[in-house]
Amino acid sequence: MSWIKNATNFPTSLIKKLSCGLLLAVSLYAIAPSLSVLVFRDSEQRIRKYTTVGLINRGNDCFITSSLQGLAGIPRFVEYLRQIKSILQELESKPSRNAKGDNLTAGNFPSRSGLENSPDSLAPLHESLTSLIFDLVSVKGSRTSISPKIVINTLESIFKSRMSSNQNDAHEFTLILLQTLQEERSKLVDYTKNMCDLNMPNFPFEGETSKFLVCLKCKGSSKRSYQQTFIRELSVPQQTSEKLFNILANDETEIIEDYSCLICQIRAILSHEEYRNFKDCTPDEMLILDTLRDYATKAPINKDLPFEIEQYVKRYSKNNLHVSNIKGKVIKKDIIVQLPDILIVHLSRSTFNGITYSRNPCNVKFGERIELIEYTSSEGGTITENRQIKYNLKSVVKHTGSHSRGHYVCYRHKTDIRLGTEDEYSLQSGSVIANEEVNTRNHDQNTAHKLSRKSRCKKVENALQYPYWQISDTTIKESTTSTVLNQQKYAYMLYYERK
Structure with missing residues (x-):
């Protein structure tokens, strides 16, 4: 007050008010951080301490820990497990009928609790995996490690055999895991097929490919074979480097030399007989030639012919025409007719020199975004582009390491934290689904709407600078995008999620 009075000619009453206001402002400035902590329950501080969960390696189980961490980084998979868990809980609480027609109530329904001790559960692997994955994606204030034994024990119980640590292949383990999950889901679908109020989610890893041959000369194609796929397996080329997109494109086509195309052989026989004016052809042979005319226009190049006609074509040899010498090039095509919601790419790096196997060190250039084409193939041989699907890494x-030994490490993308949900702090996986504009067929729209309406999401601290976790069993570090994309020489499995 004295300083203000000496510096100004203000009256004493005004000086008192100015002094009080200045003192109040300084006090608020000093205690504001403490007030914010009290008001917001220290949420900012807890988010800054956010970390993820590691998995304990029993010995040589890095192929298991890395595979499970890779799956935990996919929000669509977390949401899928959440929906299956909800269905199982609903089945426990509602009466239904078994195959004999007996009423099943909550009292006599097969137990789904005690995951390691419930072999009769409809979906034991779903339950154990849900328990583990939810732990892996939960928010922790300090570094925590848990054991993957709940999943290992369940798999051993299902297959009634011990899981050998000498197996140590992340691709084989993941494939077994996905195949078992799909089988359990099929059992659930069959069990709940008469329950209209249950909305079973689609299996997010399921895709479908169509394989066939196309003759480069006659343009005819072979019979289609369709195959269900969970993992896209690619052979890494033996060269210094290659882009992932090019490997995917080249995997769809392969040229086969010296192929005996049935249509080319039939057309050659018919042309030769017309040139000969059917000289010396018996009535039975003329009937065979009439049948071959029908095959020449609409049969696949590998059609199974009736025995008599097949022998005629194979043994045909008149003048200078020997059918056995008619061979040509065909293209082996493997096109995707159904792209999955979650695309797992396995980069097979095994090379065989005729004596031993070695590891292919080719640098596979992959990115955080990839765009693939989904095709439609008709039985007539026409292939058309259906649509383009975008994926995020x-x-x-x-x-x-080497081909026979080494170590697996997982890079897992960080996800947001949802504030103000059922749990005070939980992983933001549902909001990724809630913000979808197009593909909502696999998810509960009502649940997604509630999540997007009630949830407040916050980026994990340092998520922009370090978007990934680097997880080596129980050792956890933060990682930049450039570090992840530079793993070109060592990338073994890539996990992409449909945008």
């Missing part, structure tokens, strides 16, 4: 499993 969520996890990478790398392998260092």
Whole structure:
């Protein structure tokens, strides 16, 4: 007050008011951080301490820990497990009928609790995996490690055999895991087929490919074979480097030399007989030639012919025409007719020199975004582009070492934290689904709407600078995008999520 009075000619009453206001402002400035902590329950501080969960390696189980961490980094998979868990809980609480027609109530329904001790459960692997994955994606204030034994024990119980640590292949383990999950889901679908109020989610890893041959000369194609796929397996080329997109494109086509195309052989026989004016052809042979005319226009190039006609074509040899010498080039095509919601790419790096196997060190250039084409193939041989699907990278499993031994490490994309949900702090996986504009067929729209309406999401601290977790069993570090994308020489499995 004295300083203000000496510096100004203000009256004493005004000086008192100015002094009080200045003192109040300084006090608020000093205690504001403490007030914010009290008001917002220290949420900012807890988010800054956010970390993820590691998995304990029993010995040589890095192929298991890395595979599970890779799956945990995919929000669509987390949401799928959440929906299956909800269905199982609903089945426990509602009466239904078994195959004999007996009423099943909550009292005599097969137990789904005690996951390691419930072999009769409809979906034991779903339950154990849900328990583990939810732990892996939960928010922790300090570094925590848990054991994957709940999943290992369940798999051993299902297959009634011990899981050998000498197996140590992340691709084989993941494939077994996905195949078992799909089988359990099929059992659930069959069990709940008469329950209209249950909305079973689609299996997010399921895709479909169509394989066939196309003759380069006659343009005819072979019979289609359709195959269900969970993992896209690619052979890494033996060269210094190659883009992932090019490997995917080249995997769809392969040229086969010296192929005996049935249509080319039939057309050659018919042309030759017309040139000969059917000289010396018996009535039975003329009937065979009439049948071959029908095959020449609409049969596949590998059609199974009736025995008599097949022998005629194979043994045909008149003048200078020998059918056995008619061979040509065909293209082996493997096109995708159904792209999955979650695309897992396995980069097979095994090379065989005729004596031993070695590891292919080719640098596979992959990115955080990839765009693939979904095709439609008709039985007539026409192939048309159906649509283009965009994917975002969520996890990478790398392998260092030799072909026979080494170590697996997982890079898992960080996700947001949802504030103000049922749990005070939980992983933001549902909001990724809630913000979808197009593909909502696999998810509960009502649940997604509630999540997007009630949830407040916050980026994990340092998520922009370090978007990935680098997880080596129980050792956890933060990682930049450039570090992840530079694992070109060691990338073994890539996990992409449909945008």
